[in-house]
Amino acid sequence: MYMDQNKIPKATAKRLPLYYRFLNSLHLQGKTRVSSKELSESVKVDSATIRRDFSYFGALGKKGYGYNVEYLLNFFRKTLDQDEITKVALIGVGNLGTAFLHYNFIKNNNTKIEMAFDTDPGKVDHNIGGVPVYHIDDLEEYIGNVSAAILTVPALAAQPITDRLVDCGIAGILNFTPARIAVPDNIRVHHIDLAIELQSLVYFLKHY
Numbered sequence: 384m385y386m387d388q389n390k391i392p393k394a395t396a397k398r399l400p401l402y403y404r405f406l407n408s409l410h411l412q413g414k415t416r417v418s419s420k421e422l423s424e425s426v427k428v429d430s431a432t433i434r435r436d437f438s439y440f441g442a443l444g445k446k447g448y449g450y451n452v453e454y455l456l457n458f459f460r461k462t463l464d465q466d467e468i469t470k471v472a473l474i475g476v477g478n479l480g481t482a483f484l485h486y487n488f489i490k491n492n493n494t495k496i497e498m499a500f501d502t503d504p505g506k507v508d509h510n511i512g513g514v515p516v517y518h519i520d521d522l523e524e525y526i527g528n529v530s531a532a533i534l535t536v537p538a539l540a541a542q543p544i545t546d547r548l549v550d551c552g553i554a555g556i557l558n559f560t561p562a563r564i565a566v567p568d569n570i571r572v573h574h575i576d577l578a579i580e581l582q583s584l585v586y587f588l589k590h591y
């Protein structure tokens with residue numbers, strides 16, 4: 384199956400992990416095929432969007448049969464680089480950072496927090512959730528071939544640390560701080576502000 388990854392729209396690319404997770408659970412249950420309707424109800428994406436998404440990578444469902452789970456799963460595994468572990472660093476071992484170190488995305492078997500950094504002498508040189516914590520001053524020494532970073536530092540520390548991460552060759556940052564960080568065009572930043580998300584949920588509950 385040929386696919387030029389550059390041609391997948393970003394919105395489709397963002398849904399790939401969602402599809403992958405669901406197909407994986409079907410596979411574990413021993414299911415061999417899935418209809419776009421069933422997929423749609425489970426991942427909460429309308430079936431027209433699913434059909435369009437799947438058509439970008441040449442997976443065309445057959446009427447009355449649906450999609451072949453194993454075939455799709457193999458495809459997603461390759462596309463999402465599931466066979467290759469992506470090393471991640473976490474910066475800021477506070478409440479949120481500590482929770483991530485314990486969680487460590489075990490269920491997503493292709494990403495692993497390999498190391499963490501902090502300034503607090505009570506945390507530096509400790510292992511938290513099996514992950515070594517180094518002093519932020521030693522970032523350049525330890526970061527090696529880590530390709531993504533999770534930022535859970537106070538907002539004021541976010542930009543200077545980002546600049547250093549960029550200089551170290553990091554490709555992507557998952558930013559949990561409220562700071563809007565500036566990066567060169569070739570670096571990808573995903574911003575997750577949990578406080579804003581919660582606030583907007585509460586607003587919707589009250590007003591809609």
Ligand code: ATP
Nearest residue numbers: 475476477478479480501502503519535536537540
């Ligand atoms: P959280 O915000 O996750 O609930 P917290 O309230 O425990 O954490 P924060 O003040 O937000 O603490 O700091 C998060 C973590 O970031 C702390 O462990 C702190 O020591 C660390 N930290 C602060 N400044 C830096 C920095 N410049 N570099 C690396 N780590 C830092």
